[in-house]
Amino acid sequence: MRVLLVDDDPGLRLALSKALSRKGVDVVDLSSGEAALEPLRTGTSTVGPVDVCVLDLRMPGMGGLEVLRRTQARRVPVVVLTGHGTVPDAVEAMRLGAVNFMQKPVDADELLPALQQALREEPPAIATAILGASAPMLSFLERLDRAAQADEPVLLIGEPGTGKELCARRLHDLSGHRKGPFVAFNAASVPDEWLEGELFGQRRGALTGATETREGMMSRAGEGTLFLDDVGELGLEVQGKLLRAIEERRLRPLGADADKLFRARVIAATHHDLKGAVDAGRFRADLYYHLAAIALPVPPLRERGDDVILLARAYLGRSSDRPLVLTPDGEERLRRYRFPGNVRELVNLMKRAALFSERLDVDGELIDELVQQSPFADVARAPFEGEAPRAGERVTLEELEKTHIKRLLSELNNVSEVARIVGIDRRTLQRKMSAWGLRDQGPQ
Numbered sequence: 001m002r003v004l005l006v007d008d009d010p011g012l013r014l015a016l017s018k019a020l021s022r023k024g025v026d027v028v029d030l031s032s033g034e035a036a037l038e039p040l041r042t043g044t045s046t047v048g049p050v051d052v053c054v055l056d057l058r059m060p061g062m063g064g065l066e067v068l069r070r071t072q073a074r075r076v077p078v079v080v081l082t083g084h085g086t087v088p089d090a091v092e093a094m095r096l097g098a099v100n101f102m103q104k105p106v107d108a109d110e111l112l113p114a115l116q117q118a119l120r121e122e123p124p125a126i127a128t129a130i131l132g133a134s135a136p137m138l139s140f141l142e143r144l145d146r147a148a149q150a151d152e153p154v155l156l157i158g159e160p161g162t163g164k165e166l167c168a169r170r171l172h173d174l175s176g177h178r179k180g181p182f183v184a185f186n187a188a189s190v191p192d193e194w195l196e197g198e199l200f201g202q203r204r205g206a207l208t209g210a211t212e213t214r215e216g217m218m219s220r221a222g223e224g225t226l227f228l229d230d231v232g233e234l235g236l237e238v239q240g241k242l243l244r245a246i247e248e249r250r251l252r253p254l255g256a257d258a259d260k261l262f263r264a265r266v267i268a269a270t271h272h273d274l275k276g277a278v279d280a281g282r283f284r285a286d287l288y289y290h291l292a293a294i295a296l297p298v299p300p301l302r303e304r305g306d307d308v309i310l311l312a313r314a315y316l317g318r319s320s321d322r323p324l325v326l327t328p329d330g331e332e333r334l335r336r337y338r339f340p341g342n343v344r345e346l347v348n349l350m351k352r353a354a355l356f357s358e359r360l361d362v363d364g365e366l367i368d369e370l371v372q373q374s375p376f377a378d379v380a381r382a383p384f385e386g387e388a389p390r391a392g393e394r395v396t397l398e399e400l401e402k403t404h405i406k407r408l409l410s411e412l413n414n415v416s417e418v419a420r421i422v423g424i425d426r427r428t429l430q431r432k433m434s435a436w437g438l439r440d441q442g443p444q
């Protein structure tokens with residue numbers, strides 16, 4: 001076994017290296033987080049492949065948490081070393097995919113079994129690391145992880161950009177279906193007339209234009225997970241078929257003469273009130289109750305307290321190799337901003353901060369400037385808490401709405417994306433657009 005030992009304390013490195021090599025373990029030691037990035041990403045050190053990593057959390061320069069954040073697709077399992085009284089950091093490290101943590105002081109006799117155990121673990125499923133330490137997020141994550149154990153459908157309800165897809169992936173990774181594929185299907189991105197064929201599959205000749213037999217998303221999901229994004233966009237007819245598939249665990253491709261088994265777990269997401277769609281007769285009540293067997297509301301970012309700072313730092317780090325620092329007034333602006341586009345908007349903001357900041361400081365002024373240009377900003381509302389709406393000319397709400405939507409459409413060129421950002425469904429947006437004489441030109 002070859003261990004990558006990353007710690008800034010030369011005394012500790014020497015002592016542990018000696019003790020571990022006496023037990024037949026090969027040690028490659030590194031004195032900084034920066035130096036560990038490459039070996040963790042590639043699984044190879046200067047002297048050859050490494051099997052497991054011991055990573056100190058507190059180091060000058062890049063600390064262990066930052067290393068974990070920056071090595072999302074690691075090849076090497078990581079055991080972290082924490083100092084006295086840094087349990088929250090250890091929790092954060094586990095969330096970032098570390099397989100175990102040990103408190104200092106630590107000796108080779110304790111460490112070795114932990115390393116052997118780490119070697120037996122599957123590589124960490126870091127794609128599903130969900131950052132958050134606020135009370136609403138912790139209780140949400142607890143419910144999410146518990147829901148993963150069940151086999152019933154889960155309905156994730158949350159504003160655009162709150163992380164619904166990330167949560168669906170985590171549900172998959174922690175469930176009994178993880179060995180199968182995760183198949184995401186966005187109902188808003190497919191024209192109505194293709195929905196059924198895309199979902200259920202179709203035999204050649206089933207419809208005019210169906211020149212070949214195609215497998216649908218539902219059978220592609222196999223024994224894995226079928227993620228139905230924007231499920232409220234499904235037409236009533238397809239809803240009926242979907243209900244049957246979920247209830248009877250069978251499906252029939254278009255034009256086929258026999259059923260197939262449907263074994264995947266169903267996770268659905270919606271950013272608007274599905275219950276309202278049920279009341280309005282646009283969504284089948286029976287399907288709603290099936291999908292909402294476990295309904296999990298995902299908290300909007302503005303209700304997650306200082307998670308916004310945690311996320312901002314994490315994404316600043318991921319977006320740049322320069323050591324960018326969020327200043328206290330930068331933090332203050334972020335805390336007060338409403339984030340209509342939630343985490344996706346924050347990620348986008350930090351990417352632009354990393355790109356446009358000439359200095360290493362990311363301060364309030366820069367944040368203000370970036371928010372003004374944010375494709376997510378809601379001009380009809382005050383962007384910051386406690387600020388009066390911008391006065392401007394005397395415009396009607398409809399005019400405001402039209403200008404805003406037009407701007408978003410020209411920026412993003414994507415109707416579904418714009419519908420998501422402004423929080424209305426795609427069909428409603430398309431109705432508005434045709435009423436205003438706007439053509440739908442972008443990709444769906």
Ligand SMILES: Nc1ncnc2c1ncn2[C@@H]1O[C@H](COP(=O)(O)OP(=O)(O)OP(=O)(O)O)[C@@H](O)[C@H]1O
Nearest residue numbers: 130131159160161162163164165166271343344420
């Ligand atoms: N808690 C979190 N920690 C880290 N990254 C997050 C978190 N929540 C969301 N993200 C990131 O924010 C972005 C948006 O997340 P995601 O696509 O899952 O949101 P969504 O709710 O599905 O959005 P939409 O409603 O627009 O489809 C992604 O880049 C995702 O990785």
Ligand SMILES: [Mg+2]
Nearest residue numbers: 161164165229
């Ligand atoms: Mg999504």
